[in-house]
Amino acid sequence: MLKKISLILLVFVAFSILIPISAQAANITITINGQNVVFEQKPVIKNDTTLVPMRAFFEALGAKVNWEEKTKTVTAFRGETTVQLIIGHKIAKINGESYELTVAPQIINGYTYVPLRFVGEALGDEVIYDNGYIIINSSNQRTRVSSITLPKNTVSETNTFSSSNITSKKELYLLIKNALENNEDEITFTLSNSFCNSAGSSCTINDILKSISDIVDLVLEHYPEIGYANKWTISANGFNNVISKVSIKFDYTYPKDKLEKMKDEVNIKAKEIIDQIIKPDMSDIDKVKAIHDYIVKNTKYDYENLINNTIPPESYTAYGVLIKGVGVCQGYAAAFNLLAQLAGIDSLGVAGTGFNYSGSMPHAWNMIRIDNKIRYVDVTWDDPVPDQGDNVRYYYFNVTEEQLAKDHSWDKEKFLEKYFDYK
Known part of the structure; x- marks a missing residue:
């Protein structure tokens, strides 16, 4: 799981950017993870509730949606969450638990419309209304704030x-x-x-x-x-x-003194691990295997916190994996990246989507370069859940782009070989 939220805040500035003042339906701008989303059927407002076209909105949020014509029931799935709504009914369900809606889902001009805020928050997302803008931040994303401001008149005490x-x-x-x-x-x-x-x-x-x-x-x-x-x-x-x-x-995420202490601790630990597992006569692929195996054997996937939506910040970091022995995919990728670079291996993190039996979700893994060939390593998916100690799998070890693409998706333009040489 990736921790990554995209949030764009717009403010009045000297560059004279105009921001809509009214919140009429025709003027609503919906931003999902930093990208403006335009629906073929425009959002409408009813009883101060914004309604959006059902299928297009769910798909924009990365959810799969089913429509049952006989019962007029909408069922959407994303990760561990199931949302169910019925046309004309003010009672909706999230994972089987009932919730009352202010406005019921309804048919407008032949299209099914659902309440935007309820759907977004039901999937665990943050929904912000800002002067005619609706900003939706996926719960597993990193925050990104972009703004234009007037020249500062004060100097803050920062580095x-x-x-x-x-x-x-x-x-x-x-x-x-x-x-x-x-x-x-x-x-x-x-x-x-x-x-x-x-x-x-x-x-x-x-x-x-x-x-x-x-x-x-x-x-x-x-x-x-x-x-x-x-x-x-x-x-x-x-x-x-x-x-x-x-x-x-x-x-x-952490105060500066704590952050510096954590990074020092993880860097010392990483060097100790490399001294322990890397031998002078090893080939590059042997080094990659040693790092892959060490992480799998010494890390437990933070599954319990995942299902309870209580993942602590350190599980997304190399600190969580190398010091605490617990992490999610971003932490696995961070730990692998750090160890690989200390061992002299070209490695970059990759962020994208993974597809498995539970559906699709944001995911992270690593891209490596060995003997001028690009290969991929997904340590997270080679670590069995629940944890099996020294049992190491190699389904996603040193695989080609074609092999990985069977159940991984990523923007390949963002992860080109040239970035290895950005030094």
């Missing part, structure tokens, strides 16, 4: 790293990576005209901000072992659509 002109996506990627590795609170920089082309973006203010936020997200996906930042805010100072300075402020 700020300032850089000169950024000319390319690679330069910004490395700047962000360095900042997160060193627990920086904030970085500031300017952007050259060539940055837009490098990032594959147009040069509008919103597109530049989105490109920057996407690069932060990419760094955290590639290097989950430094993924202790749970939110970031991007501020751009400027006038007449010309940016003069950009700042990225990072918020971390």
Whole structure:
């Protein structure tokens, strides 16, 4: 499971971005995990409740949906959650437990509509209404905040790293990576005209901000072992659509002193593990196998907290896996990435979707490069649940892209071989 929420906050600024004031149905903007979603059938408002087209909305949230014509019943599934609604009835069910709705699901212009907030929150998502905008954050995502602000008049007491002109996506990627590795609170920089082309973006203010936020997200996906930042805010100072300075402020899951102590502890432990399991005469693939086997044998998947929706933050980190011996997929990928790099193996984290008997869910694994060949390792799915001690599986060890794609899906443009050489 990945911990990753995309949240975009819009504010009035010197760049004169217009935000709708009324919350009429025709003007509602729905954002799901940072992406604006436009439905063919527009949302409507009834008795102050926003209703949305049933099938399109569930699918946008990554849920599977069934429609029973005879009983007029909608049943949706995502992960461990089942939601059931009946047309014209104000009683809905979540995993069999009944809840009362303010407005019942109904047929409008031949389409089935359901209450947006209830459905989103029933699936464990956060639903925010903001002045004509509806922002939905999946419960298993990392927070991303993008904003444009006026120039600051005060200086806060934070650890700020300032850089000169950024000319390319690679330069910004490395700047962000360095900042997160060193627990920086904030970085500031300017952007050259060539940055837009490098990032594959147009040069509008919103597109530049989105490109920057996407690069932060990419760094955290590639290097989950430094993924202790749970939110970031991007501020751009400027006038007449010309940016003069950009700042990225990072918020971390833990206080700075605790975070530094945790990272020191996990780095010491990682080096001890490498000294223990890696021998001088090992081939690269033998090193990868030794790391894979160590994690499986010494880690229990945090299944109980998963089903109870009580996963602690450390289970998403290398600290949880290497120090506490417990984690979920993001923690497994973080631990593997850290150990692989210490052993001299090219490794990057990959974030995508896994498909198994329980359906689809956000998932994380690793991409490695050995002898100039790209292979994949999913340590999480090679670790039996419930835990079986030293029993190690190799279904997802050193597999090709074609083999992995049978039950994994990911945006391959975000995980290209070139990123191994971003150093």
